[in-house]
Amino acid sequence: MVMSVRMAPPLPLIFLLMIHRVSSADWGVSYSPSHICALKDSSVIMNCTYKYPTGYQIMRVFWTKTKDKKETEEFPDLSNDTEYSQRLQYLGDKQQNCTIRLSHVTLNDSHEYYFRFITDKDKWLGKPGVTLNVTDLQVESPERVTEGDSVRLTCKSSCTLTDRATFIWYRNSQPLTERRDRNNELLLQSVRREDAGRYSCAVHGHNHISPAVQLNVTYPPKSVSVSISPSGEILSGDSVTLICSSDSNPPALNFSWFKGGTIVGSGRIFSISKISSDDSGEYKCRSINEHGEKYSDNLTLNVMYPPRNVSGSISPSGEIVSGDSVTLICSSDSNPPALNFSWFKGGTFVGSGRIYSISKIRSDDSGEYKCRSINEHGEKYSDNVTLNVMYPPRNVSVLITGSGETVSGDSVTLICSSDSNPPALNFSWFKGGTFVGSGRIYSISKISSDDSGEYKCRSINEHGEKYSDNVTLNVMYPPRNVSVLITGSGETVSGDSVTLICSSDSNPPALNFSWFKENESSAVGSGQSFSALQSGCFYCQAHNQHGSQRSDTVTVTEHHRSSWHVVFGITVECGAFFILAIIIIIVILFIIKKRRSVKTEDLTVKQVNHPDTNNFTEAKKSIDQLLSVSD
CATH class of the missing domain: 2.60.40.10 (Immunoglobulins)
Incomplete structure (x- = not known):
């Protein structure tokens, strides 16, 4: 079986290799340019195109860079990298263009970058990629030059910038308006001390400015x-x-x-x-x-000196009376002579000039005066001179000692105050228009209501006199002269009432009245008027905040309608009733004498029904007159 593997015909393998060699020509990525030198903080465009076999479908495109040791992924997608995601912009498509823009490049962005795409059948990495070098700018200049020398400053970068650069120069952060640059060099011919400063350079169209270098011109x-x-x-x-x-x-x-x-x-x-x-x-x-x-x-x-020996004088000398004209003169010794003089009363500026005049002087002008002499080297004040203006009394007023109300029996002091020069020594006191005393202080011991009234004082000095305004002395006292007034005849018929009115003299007026029946401890009524419904001896008691007083008693007599008896109620004390009885008996005897034919026990009834009833009325009037006389 092993032999069959080894002896297998090599034709299929050769065929596959031929297919791969032919198809690889259809794959590729091109970069233009492949090396970029960019300025720090600038934007870089990496131009890119790619191709792949016909019939393939692009599934994914992205840019990647040389792998760092810390990275676990072989080809990381930069758009997912937090360092690039906000700065990387894909400008291409999913057909042929794979261009990107990388903004705000830093020195750490110096890398080799690749474009990678994945199809539905295969994937491709555009290697070799684009090499990006990021550089900053540095100014190279001599540390010290002497005025008149020629100086050349050079703006250097670590690599040659890909884009053609136009350099801009700054001195002390201000752009140099003169075009004295040659490529990336600044030539200062016959340097001056004004050329000293901190120089920096930049590339036109870019924000990055090099660190400043100090040029020291001696x-x-x-x-x-x-x-x-x-x-x-x-x-x-x-x-x-x-x-x-x-x-x-x-x-x-x-x-x-x-x-x-x-x-x-x-x-x-x-x-x-x-x-x-x-x-x-x-x-x-x-x-x-x-x-x-x-x-x-x-x-x-040139040695000079400020004013000295400054003094003030008053003209005329002697006593000054209100209404006079007065002149104050300032003198001083200074080099150069003082031309600026000022006058002060106390600490307040009142005028300028060597001479200060006051026409029709008033008492308010009295006080301490001094002058100030000034030249360009300094100033000096004179000693104070006193301007003492004489005037008659004014602002005369009366002060009553003590606080609150003045109550009968108190001791009261009135004090007269006035403003005059010289001070007044003669004071007089008046109540109304009547002289009542002299001296600045007027005292009243155990004051009474009779002392109430309008008071004023008179102040006199050698230049005139003046009266104070009136002050009112209002003496408070408790109720007195309390009395009861009976409205009508003072008699009451069963079922009716007699009105009693209480009056009194007090300050302030009494507002609280109580009514009592003789020999009873509890009040039977209140208020200034009281309605008596029954006979008896009554009195009232008047109150204010300073005390109270009761009236004498009055008698109210009641008679019944059916008895035809006439009883007189008289405004007298109950203790005087006996005298009234005697008077009544005398009147009755007089009537008996005239009416001998009438029986004593029927005297009252018959007189009521008799045509000569007027005689009885006249007798009653006589009794009322007697009562009024006894009151």
């Missing part, structure tokens, strides 16, 4: 100058510093100072403490570095 001192601290003209006694500045590369380390033609010091800083007029003159400095030296221009040092 030159001898230039623009040598002297500055003074403090600035401006110098004041006698100050400490002055002269500073020498120069523009050189490398920086100058050797400085010398000259006054006139005489050297006076060395170093970049020259100091003079407590400068005097002898230090005035022409100063200059000399700056030296390894490439040369240069002198500054002359600087004039």
